[in-house]
Each structure stands twice: as C-alpha cells, then as structure tokens.
Amino acid sequence: MSRKNQTLGEFIIENQASFKYTSGELSRLINSIRLAAKVVNHEVNKAGLVDIIGTAGDTNIQGEDQQKLDVYANDKFIQTLKNRNIVCGIASEEEDTFISINSRDENNQNKYIVLIDPLDGSSNIDVNVSVGTIFSVYRRVTPVGTPVTIDDFLQKGSQQVAAGYVVYGTSTMLVYTTGDGVNGFTLNPAIGTFYLSHPRMEFPVDGTIYSVNEGNYIHFPQGVKNYIKYCQMEEGDRPYTSRYIGSLVSDFHRNMIKGGIYMYPKSSKSSNGKLRLLYECNPMAFLAEQANGKASDGFNRIMDIDPTELHQRVPFICGSKNMVEKLEEFMRDVK
Numbered sequence: 048m049s050r051k052n053q054t055l056g057e058f059i060i061e062n063q064a065s066f067k068y069t070s071g072e073l074s075r076l077i078n079s080i081r082l083a084a085k086v087v088n089h090e091v092n093k094a095g096l097v098d099i100i101g102t103a104g105d106t107n108i109q110g111e112d113q114q115k116l117d118v119y120a121n122d123k124f125i126q127t128l129k130n131r132n133i134v135c136g137i138a139s140e141e142e143d144t145f146i147s148i149n150s151r152d153e154n155n156q157n158k159y160i161v162l163i164d165p166l167d168g169s170s171n172i173d174v175n176v177s178v179g180t181i182f183s184v185y186r187r188v189t190p191v192g193t194p195v196t197i198d199d200f201l202q203k204g205s206q207q208v209a210a211g212y213v214v215y216g217t218s219t220m221l222v223y224t225t226g227d228g229v230n231g232f233t234l235n236p237a238i239g240t241f242y243l244s245h246p247r248m249e250f251p252v253d254g255t256i257y258s259v260n261e262g263n264y265i266h267f268p269q270g271v272k273n274y275i276k277y278c279q280m281e282e283g284d285r286p287y288t289s290r291y292i293g294s295l296v297s298d299f300h301r302n303m304i305k306g307g308i309y310m311y312p313k314s315s316k317s318s319n320g321k322l323r324l325l326y327e328c329n330p331m332a333f334l335a336e337q338a339n340g341k342a343s344d345g346f347n348r349i350m351d352i353d354p355t356e357l358h359q360r361v362p363f364i365c366g367s368k369n370m371v372e373k374l375e376e377f378m379r380d381v382k
C-alpha cells in the first residue's frame with residue numbers, strides 16, 4: 048500500500064511482498080542506492096563552490112572525457128554497494144569491464160548484479176543544468192557461490208528485476224520500479240529523507256513534446272526525418288513543442304509527467320546511436336513500460352534486444368505510447 052508522504056524507507060519495507068523474488072536483499076540494495084544518491088546529491092549541489100566541475104583528465108572506454116563528478120559518482124555508488132556486501136557484480140559506464148565482488152565470507156552468496164550510469168548528462172554540470180543517475184538490477188544467471196561472468200551482465204532488459212533513476216534537479220528525486228508500477232520520491236534536503244511525492248507515475252498515452260538533438264537532423268534516417276517534419280506540421284494538436292535538455296534522465300522525467308517522445312536515433316555518423324543499451328536504454332525502457340509508455344529502437348522493443356557487449360549502443364526511442372507507435376509507422380514506411 049502506498050500513501051503520499053510515506054518515506055522511501057517505509058515504502059521499501061511495505062512493498063517488499065510485491066517483489067517477484069521475495070528477499071530482503073533487493074530491499075537492502077535499493078536502500079544503498081538511496082544512500083549513495085544522497086551523498087552524490089550533496090556533492091552535485093556544491094558544484095561551482097568547490098573544485099568539482101571540469102574534466103578529470105581521463106577518458107572512459109567509450110572515448111568520452113570523464114568529468115570530475117562522473118568519477119566521484121562512480122566511486123560513491125560502487126563503494127556503497129561493495130561496502131554493504133549486497134551485490135555480486137557491478138558494471139558501470141565509467142569502468143572498462145565489470146567488477147566481480149567477493150562477499151564477506153568469500154563465497155559469493157549475493158544474487159544481484161547492478162549496472163549503472165553514475166552521472167547522466169555530465170556535459171550539463173558546468174552550466175548548472177540537471178543531471179542524473181540511472182541504475183538497472185538483475186538476478187545473476189551463473190550459480191551462486193562462483194564468481195560472476197559476463198553472462199550475468201549480458202541479459203535482456205526483460206529480465207530486469209528493478210530499475211530507476213535519480214534526477215538532481217530543482218529538487219532531487221528518486222524514481223524506480225520493481226516491476227509493479229513506477230513511484231517517485233522527492234528528497235527533503237533539510238532532513239535528508241525521500242518522501243513519496245509521485246505515486247504510480249504514468250506517461251500520458253498521447254503527448255505534444257518531442258525531444259531530440261535536432262543539430263544532427265541531416266544525419267538521421269529518413270523515417271526519423273519524416274516524423275520530425277510531422278511533429279512540426281500544423282494540424283490538430285500539432286505543431287508539437289520541442290524540448291531537449293541533453294540529459295536523458297531529465298528529458299525522460301519531463302516527458303513522463305507531461306507526455307512526450309524522446310529520440311536518440313542512429314545517424315550516418317554513429318550507426319547505433321549514442322545511448323548505451325545496458326545502463327541507459329534498458330532501465331529507462333523498463334520504467335517506460337511500467338509507466339504505460341513504450342521504448343523501441345524504431346522497429347523492435349528495447350527490452351527484447353539480446354546484448355552482445357557491455358558498452359553496446361542502440362538507437363533509442365521512448366515515451367508516450369501513441370507517439371512512439373507513430374514514429375515506428377514512419378520508420379516502417381521507408382524501410
């Protein structure tokens with residue numbers, strides 16, 4: 048039972064029974080994400096005051112300049128999950144390969160693995176625009192008691208047991224699902240507690256916002272170009288409004304509340320788009336479906352894609368059901 052102003056801690060305990068796999072372990076896992084989110088939030092809020100903006104001087108495996116806060120958030124989430132002896136493996140946008148965690152008794156009894164984008168939208172840090180964290184949780188597929196392998200991480204999105212994000216915005220929110228709808232919690236920074244502020248979040252079936260980096264228009268597939276032109280045409284409730292923050296988390300959050308579509312299609316410059324399947328697209332797809340929305344690569348359901356590598360990229364289209372289906376129609380028409 049959810050009720051407004053319930054704390055996240057209370058909500059986790061009271062809803063434990065609805066988990067597909069009843070176990071205190073998943074509750075403890077979400078609790079540690081809550082803790083790490085508060086620590087990262089505190090640091091993000093200080094950006095500009097202390098020396099934490101700018102690049103860290105390194106590049107990650109995907110060739111992006113790591114920001115200081117990318118590294119900080121990565122360390123905090125990994126440290127929190129490791130120290131509390133909760134998961135058996137972690138993969139992150141900022142780590143070349145997955146991390147295998149030996150439990151305290153060195154016997155790998157933990158069942159869950161976590162994939163994270165520790166700081167999403169990091170190019171927005173220096174200009175004081177919202178950033179986020181994305182996480183995705185699976186049960187391991189290899190036997191308990193053995194070290195995790197790549198197979199534990201390369202699971203289809205449909206196997207996720209939990210997923211969520213934190214948005215460090217005008218207020219800080221943690222939004223997550225364990226497969227029984229999506230709930231959003233807002234942080235009261237004065238006392239450091241998350242409260243249930245957005246119970247049962249749902250995408251409106253239709254929307255009037257489209258979010259895409261239109262600077263790349265010339266490189267988009269013809270189907271996407273045609274859909275963008277459709278959004279701009281004067282007819283019925285069109286032209287739609289264009290809104291693009293450049294932080295997937297924030298763009299998704301706005302579209303879920305107001306109704307809209309987010310697109311990061313492939314282009315003639317990047318044949319699989321930019322976003323990463325395992326720690327960006329799959330968790331957002333799980334949230335979207337749980338919130339009555341839809342996530343697709345333009346042709347197929349995101350959560351049905353069989354992953355082949357940890358940092359795999361895919362085209363990503365996500366949002367209000369009717370809008371995503373309209374775009375898919377445009378894609379099929381020019382196939």
Ligand code: AHG
Nearest residue numbers: 164166167168169170260293294295
């Ligand atoms: P990250 O900061 O985790 O590397 O992710 C960046 C992603 C995503 O947040 C955003 O929607 C997209 O990159 C923006 O890309 P463009 O600047 O190419 O539009």
Ligand code: MN
Nearest residue numbers: 111117140169
């Ligand atoms: Mn990055």
Ligand code: MN
Nearest residue numbers: 164167168327
């Ligand atoms: Mn990201």
Ligand code: MN
Nearest residue numbers: 140164166167
């Ligand atoms: Mn990131």
